[in-house]
Amino acid sequence: MTNGSGASQQRPARGPGNRRSQPQPRDKRPNEKSTHRDQRNDRGPREPSQPRGPRIPDGVDPAELDPSVINELRTLPEDMRDRVGCLLVAAEWALEDDEPESALEFTKEAKRLAGRVASVREAHGITSYRNARYADALSEFRAVRRMTGDDSFIPMVADCERGLGRPERALDVLKGFRPSDPAVKIEAIIVGAGARGDAGQHEAALVMLDVPELVNGPDTAERLRLRYAYAATLQALERHDEADQWFATVAREDVDGLTDAHTRTTA
Structure with a gap:
């Protein structure tokens, strides 16, 4: 998947006050056949209708x-393709501007228009996740997996289970998961350790996080988050000196401000 929003234009509800003119008895109809046509012509040109949904920047x-x-x-x-594409880009822009609620509105409309497209469901899952709407995100990620067979969403599925207060289910989701992508592997480790921590199993969480990638390999956002999780687990175990050292390392490497490591030291 790669801001402001306008009010949706809704069709008038069907009801007595919104019905078209009822058929008149024959003896009460106007005699001039051109009357209705003339009335229509007097209305002037119609205003172009605005697209339904949020306004795209x-x-x-x-x-x-x-x-x-x-x-x-x-x-x-073609017309729907362009509209949906713009909605997905607008959602990305909103996430980059830290406006997850706006991003959610964009992907919600994209799903309404193109709910059978896997990348649209993926985008809506991500924006739901970013808005802590874990049940909705879980539904979307499961749909994407059914549609594509892609397992790379399993860590996010497990994290949604954590968000719903079900750490044991999160661990079940991750059981046997062996991704080949290094970034997805680290994500799975972090989520699994988090689930252990949610269940109060901090020692087990620390063991999960103590992997070669913690000290070796390229400096990536995933390794930064792995080190942050390791430091947070040490802190949960009240091993404050070690935690401070790891938080200091993360803060020094986190030039883009991806974490709050600089605020986590106890010194």
Whole structure:
């Protein structure tokens, strides 16, 4: 998946006050056949209808999407393809601007328009997750997995179970999961350790986090988060001196401000 929102335009509810003119008895109809046509002509040109859903910011270009997503959207009619693509890019922009609620509105509308496209469901799952709507996110990630067979969402599925207060179920989700992607592997380790911590099993969580990637390998956002989780687990075990050293390491390496490590030391 690669801000402001307007009110949705809704169709008038069907009811007595919104019905079209009822058929009149024959003897009460106007004699002039052109009356209704003349009345229509007097109304002037119609205002162009606005698209339903949130207003997309100026400058949004669906070409910014990942090529694989663009390819998926080609299954849609052209006008809908452009609209959905713009909604997905707008959602990305909103997440980058730390506006997860706006991002959720964009992906909700994208799902309404193209709910059978896996990348759209993925995007809605991510924005639901970012809004702590874990049950909704869980449903979307499961749908994506059914549609694509992609297992890379399993760590997020497990983390949704954690968010719903079900650490044991989160561990069951991760059982036997052996991803080949190094980033997904680290994500699974962090989520699994978090589930252990949720269950009060901090020693077991520390063992899970003590992997070679903790000290070896490239400096990636995933390794930074792994080190942060390790420091937080040490702190939960009241091993404060060790925790402070790890938090200091993370704070020094976290040039993009991805964590709050600089606020976590006890010294």
